Amino acid sequence: MKKDSGGWPVFAQSFPSKPKFHPDQIPDHSGRVVLVTGGNTGIGYETCREMLKHNAKVYLAARSPEKAAAAIASLKEETGKEAIFLKLDLGSLASVKAAAQEFLSKESELHVLFNNAGVMRPPIEWLTTDGYDLQFGTNVLGHFYFTELLMTALLVAVKTSPDGHARVVTTSSSGAYLNTLHFETFKDGPERRKMGSNGLYNQSKHGNVVIAREIAKRYGDQGIISISVNPGNIQTDLQRHFPTVARVILNAVLLKPVQYGALTQLFAGTMPEALKYNGEFLIPWARLGKAHPECYNDEVGERLWSWLQGEVQAFEARRA
Template identity: 30%
Template sequence: MKKALITGGNKGIGFETARQLLENGYYVFIGSRSITKGKAAVAELNEAGFDEVEAIQLDVTDTASIEAARNHIGNKTEVLDVLVNNAGINGGFPHAALEADAEAYQKVMDTNLYGVVRVTQAFIGLLRMSKQPRIVNVSSSGCSLTLHSDPSWKYYSHKAALYPASKAALNMYTINLAYELRDTPFKVNAVCPGFVATDFNGHRGTGTVQEGGMRITKYVMIGEDGPTGKFISEEYNPETGETPW
């Protein structure tokens, strides 16, 4: 049975991704900053008939929390097949480039970029033991530098200084990570779930968590011929998913 860790897996797209992976026979560790909320998510999945799931206290901004999660999972399994770096914060909206201070940028980066770096580096040893390791960094088409500089793009006027900057940085990390792992079985991609209605955006999204979860799950489950080092948004590009950086 393949094993997956999803950060921020207790709600929203993370929770739906967990449910879909469970449907596909994975054992899922739900990383949650609040263990109480993590256990509540597991209870909900148990009620739906899924037993191969466990809540792990995991705060991606806290090195001690990450180390404890790594030790706990490492004591249960020698192999981790999937890491979904899903945990993220939006930094609040709106935030103008001339108004958001450096501390606001630091807070968002600490979760959306540095948190991914911390977790990936902590779990890379377990991932290397998998025959088909997969890393999905949950990104957003709204961080595309190309699209945001194109006045014809339908979301051109939807500017926010903090969140897109953090995800653009995450995309660069994804490129470098995929490159370093290029001669291995790893597949590493940045995947946008789409503009999905969740607590994250005040339920203003036009898509469903089921759609978002399917997009993440698809790139968790890609085969050996699947892409790596790509920026994928099937909402932006329904044909191939490939999105300009």
């Protein structure tokens, strides 16, 4: 693959060429354990469906037991196979901890972690249980903590995987190009509210790319492949906080069916070729791209990792 650097990235990636990758190309995943956050709907649901079709043992992580049960029933009807529910609210560090403990009580290895869940443009007043901006707390901090807690299982899977790797695939977006990191906005305050919900969303997606690259740097020599992806402009529940008129226009002009949205992360999580792209950013549909230049700034990555680690350590200390 050649890196796509032409034109204005957000515009160019909104109108990608016809996909060359199809889920039918995914290798058999018998004996492999896969976990998908936000697996009850949208791109996460499609990812669960394809992984079940290719014989993986799939954990569907979601907040709502009722919505998860409906999704699991639908997946079983479509694939003949049953996903396993894992209760997870990424907006609560206590829930993240409990979910990781629950998973590790059942499984010793995790071959693919799809950090797929996210929240987009909620009301500005909404915060996480622990007082962080809801979008940053859910999309970045929650997934960071969850991944770190599950790293032991990922490292075990490296030893049992046929290709000698385990993978962490993080769903970002084209919004990663539209903002950088503003540490004073991670928690509530005047600067956060001034940025607004859209800017906070773009910041969180930028943060996803930075942390995915940091995971690759820190764990790559131990067999962990970490890739962030822009899934494309997709029709999902993620736009539920948009005004009705805006949703109608987007669906008519810009957004693609949800099946397209899973292509890039499925490629990253399953295909042999993706092993070459540790720390990289993939764009629609399953092509190698280039993220915002600041995503490759090592000082920024170190600072964000240290900040997240510090918040997690403070949470752990409060629980002790």
